[in-house]
Amino acid sequence: MSAENKSPKETANPATDGSELIRFDGVTKRFGSNVVLDHMDFTVSSGKHVTLIGPSGSGKTTILRLLMTLLKPEEGTIKVAGDYLTHEEQNGKLVPAGEKHIREVRKKIGMVFQQFNLFPNMGVLRNITEAPVHVLGLSKDEAEERARELLEMVGLTEHIDKYPTQLSGGQQQRVAIARALAMRPQVLLLDEVTSALDPELVAGVLDVLRDIAHTTDITMLVVTHEMNFARDISDDVLMFDAGRVIESGPPEKIFSEPEHERTREFLSAVL
Ligand code: ADP
Numbered sequence: 001m002s003a004e005n006k007s008p009k010e011t012a013n014p015a016t017d018g019s020e021l022i023r024f025d026g027v028t029k030r031f032g033s034n035v036v037l038d039h040m041d042f043t044v045s046s047g048k049h050v051t052l053i054g055p056s057g058s059g060k061t062t063i064l065r066l067l068m069t070l071l072k073p074e075e076g077t078i079k080v081a082g083d084y085l086t087h088e089e090q091n092g093k094l095v096p097a098g099e100k101h102i103r104e105v106r107k108k109i110g111m112v113f114q115q116f117n118l119f120p121n122m123g124v125l126r127n128i129t130e131a132p133v134h135v136l137g138l139s140k141d142e143a144e145e146r147a148r149e150l151l152e153m154v155g156l157t158e159h160i161d162k163y164p165t166q167l168s169g170g171q172q173q174r175v176a177i178a179r180a181l182a183m184r185p186q187v188l189l190l191d192e193v194t195s196a197l198d199p200e201l202v203a204g205v206l207d208v209l210r211d212i213a214h215t216t217d218i219t220m221l222v223v224t225h226e227m228n229f230a231r232d233i234s235d236d237v238l239m240f241d242a243g244r245v246i247e248s249g250p251p252e253k254i255f256s257e258p259e260h261e262r263t264r265e266f267l268s269a270v271l
Contacts, residue, residue: 020079021046021187021219022067027076029062036062037243039076046081046186049213049220051230051251054240055266060223062243064189067221068111069102080108081186107135110185114192116172118164118179124151125160128179136183143182150178154208170201174208181212187219188212194226202226209233227271231255239263 024042052060088101129143154174213233
């Protein structure tokens, strides 16, 4: 479709226009005396796939949990698609965000966790339709149509009537991916999504994610120890060490010609 034929809604789609989708400004996160992030600045452009790598405890998951508002920063601001996640504007002043504001901004963000976190008392279809119906207000039919398309995308159409316990970990994780995408988020956060899986189930989940990365324009922020996967899908790789990004760049540079000694050490331990 040429640009002239696009409707204004499509041309203005913030998920695909390359503008800044995520912005951390001076974000500090502490747990007691442990300063995990120290005045961190960090941006992700829309449509990009950005992977966070680095040793355990370096603050990668904290970034994702701040975006999911599971944690709050002690200092600094976080913006998603132009809206403050941490704050809201009242009478021209920035004040800490209230629950209602947070819920609205969070609709733009989908997350898949290490431990699937499916609703155990709901079948596969309802796991996927629950939030689109109750949070977005889709009709049951619309939500089911969306869920069926996504189940086809993750290769689970024949399991639509099963319960989570009747599925393998890899299949449950693929349902969790479909469930996150059913909310049509602008950014998908993936937190070590294959770490809890038996080794033989990892490839199936990574194949689904590669497919999503290569065929959709969703922005992805990924924490992973799967370096080949990171190399395949990433536009940018950020190497974390002790709560700082010590090196960043395209995967071919970070993986083949890392500049920082810590990056070389880390990669030689995991590759
Ligand atoms: P990574 O994802 O790079 O492994 P994390 O972001 O999970 O690192 O953790 C960074 C640091 O924050 C670690 O020192 C960890 O112990 C600490 N941390 C993370 N979550 C909590 C928490 N809920 N309470 C106390 N400390 C935490």
